[in-house]
Amino acid sequence: MSIETEQPVASPLGAVEQRGIEPVPEAERNGNPMELFWVWFAANISVVGLPLGVSLVAAGLNIWQAIVVAFLGAFGSFAIVGVISIAGRRGGAPSLTLSRATFGVRGNIGPTVVALLSRLGWETVNTATAALAFVTMCSIAFGTGPTAKSVPVLTVVGVVLFVGCTISVSGMGHAFILIVQKWATWIFGAINLFVIAFLVVEVNWSAVFSAPPGSVAIVLTGIGTIAAGTGIGWANSGADMARYQTPAVKGSSLIASAAAGAGIPLMLMISMGALIGSSDADVLASPNPLEAIRETLPLGMAVVYLIVSFVGLLLSNHLSVYSAGLVTITLGFRLRRTYAVLVDVVVTTAASLSFLLIADSFYGPFITFISLLAVPIVAWVGVFCVDMIGRSTYDEVALLDLSRRSAYWYRGGIAWPAFGSWIAGIISGATFMQVQPGEAAWFTGPFHETWAGQNGLAWMVSLLVAGLAYAALGGARRREDAR
Numbered sequence: 001m002s003i004e005t006e007q008p009v010a011s012p013l014g015a016v017e018q019r020g021i022e023p024v025p026e027a028e029r030n031g032n033p034m035e036l037f038w039v040w041f042a043a044n045i046s047v048v049g050l051p052l053g054v055s056l057v058a059a060g061l062n063i064w065q066a067i068v069v070a071f072l073g074a075f076g077s078f079a080i081v082g083v084i085s086i087a088g089r090r091g092g093a094p095s096l097t098l099s100r101a102t103f104g105v106r107g108n109i110g111p112t113v114v115a116l117l118s119r120l121g122w123e124t125v126n127t128a129t130a131a132l133a134f135v136t137m138c139s140i141a142f143g144t145g146p147t148a149k150s151v152p153v154l155t156v157v158g159v160v161l162f163v164g165c166t167i168s169v170s171g172m173g174h175a176f177i178l179i180v181q182k183w184a185t186w187i188f189g190a191i192n193l194f195v196i197a198f199l200v201v202e203v204n205w206s207a208v209f210s211a212p213p214g215s216v217a218i219v220l221t222g223i224g225t226i227a228a229g230t231g232i233g234w235a236n237s238g239a240d241m242a243r244y245q246t247p248a249v250k251g252s253s254l255i256a257s258a259a260a261g262a263g264i265p266l267m268l269m270i271s272m273g274a275l276i277g278s279s280d281a282d283v284l285a286s287p288n289p290l291e292a293i294r295e296t297l298p299l300g301m302a303v304v305y306l307i308v309s310f311v312g313l314l315l316s317n318h319l320s321v322y323s324a325g326l327v328t329i330t331l332g333f334r335l336r337r338t339y340a341v342l343v344d345v346v347v348t349t350a351a352s353l354s355f356l357l358i359a360d361s362f363y364g365p366f367i368t369f370i371s372l373l374a375v376p377i378v379a380w381v382g383v384f385c386v387d388m389i390g391r392s393t394y395d396e397v398a399l400l401d402l403s404r405r406s407a408y409w410y411r412g413g414i415a416w417p418a419f420g421s422w423i424a425g426i427i428s429g430a431t432f433m434q435v436q437p438g439e440a441a442w443f444t445g446p447f448h449e450t451w452a453g454q455n456g457l458a459w460m461v462s463l464l465v466a467g468l469a470y471a472a473l474g475g476a477r478r479r480e481d482a483r
Contacts, residue, residue: 023092031244033257040261047309053273060214066274069222075263077231082255088239091394095239106413119324126317127352134158148356203279221456228374237323379425382467389476417473425466432458
């Protein structure tokens with residue numbers, strides 16, 4: 001049987017959600033954009049924003065430039081997430097399931113694998129950061145080493161603890177996410193505002209104000225880094241939550257809810273990281289970015305904030321695991337979403353331990369990871385958004401049919417104009433990239449020395465090439481799939 005026929009019903013708060021990738025019935029689509037606002041806000045108020053802010057200062061920006069970059073990168077990239085959310089409202093299915101209509105049953109495998117790698121990568125970052133928060137808490141309470149490598153046993157305990165907490169809530173679905181993320185927004189938002197108020201009083205403002213401004217090239221690179229590290233990483237998950245939105249919701253409201261919901265907390269956290277990095281040069285060289293919390297805040301406040309950070313990362317990770325489970329099922333693995341989650345956490349546990357105990361630094365691999373995945377993700381965004389211009393409905397049966405009878409089989413299971421444009425976008429973007437997680441570059445594209453390459457715009461090249469190529473091949477033609 002080639003049709004994915006699992007037809008479970010949605011579950012109430014507190015129950016394990018059984019719904020897979022099948023389109024949500026219209027009778028159950030009663031969500032509103034404000035619900036998505038809370039979801040994106042709570043998912044992005046995590047402490048991961050701190051190293052992003054520190055990385056901007058390390059690149060050569062001053063605090064004011066970092067704030068502007070955070071605004072443009074975060075709000076702009078999550079507006080893209082909002083655009084993808086419109087497809088979720090139209091089709092009632094997860095992003096990569098809807099992508100079958102664009103790329104074909106087999107052609108969609110490539111973008112889906114990239115989406116899974118993205119989600120696994122961000123879960124690894126969340127898990128590693130939570131473990132560093134645990135290590136830092138122990139260093140304050142017990143005087144142990146401040147870095148992951150100096151206390152490997154505690155690092156393992158931190159990872160296992162975080163993964164265990166993730167598993168404990170991994171089966172909770174859409175209703176659980178909506179309630180918890182809303183309350184988390186108020187609680188963690190208030191705590192972060194309190195910490196920022198303390199920093200404003202205590203930071204070394206002379207060091208902050210004396211930092212010279214960075215060049216236009218560094219500003220553009222910073223915008224690309226923040227975009228890649230925030231909204232672009234979530235772009236191929238935009239429809240996963242929006243599939244529960246009522247069909248009457250305006251697309252502009254979905255875009256605004258994603259851009260503002262994520263942009264506000266990201267500006268808060270990234271600015272905080274930039275402020276800490278600007279006032280303390282030692283933070284820039286630390287292998288544990290959360291050590292800055294211990295050095296900046298009073299011990300009691302630092303412990304409370306690190307505990308809150310641990311919980312905040314759990315909320316962000318839960319949303320990522322939710323999407324990863326859907327992506328895994330979209331690949332064709334016949335697993336319930338709860339089982340897909342278990343496979344997911346095993347992979348991220350091993351990856352985070354390798355990241356913490358083997359890698360020489362935090363920032364190099366972190367920035368390399370988000371830069372690498374940005375190119376294939378935005379190439380998918382370019383193709384998918386052009387396809388959305390000519391598509392307002394999706395064939396619900398064809399979305400789940402993996403056989404040759406599917407309306408989305410096309411030629412050999414691949415929609416070649418879409419798939420070819422995606423590949424063209426990836427190759428074009430790669431020619432402007434440089435992959436350098438450490439002191440030595442692993443890869444340098446032939447056009448890296450050009451203006452676009454030097455300004456970190458490889459992702460923009462990929463987006464434009466993929467989208468324009470697909471449009472030229474007729475990707476925006478008006479089409480209506482019978483539902």
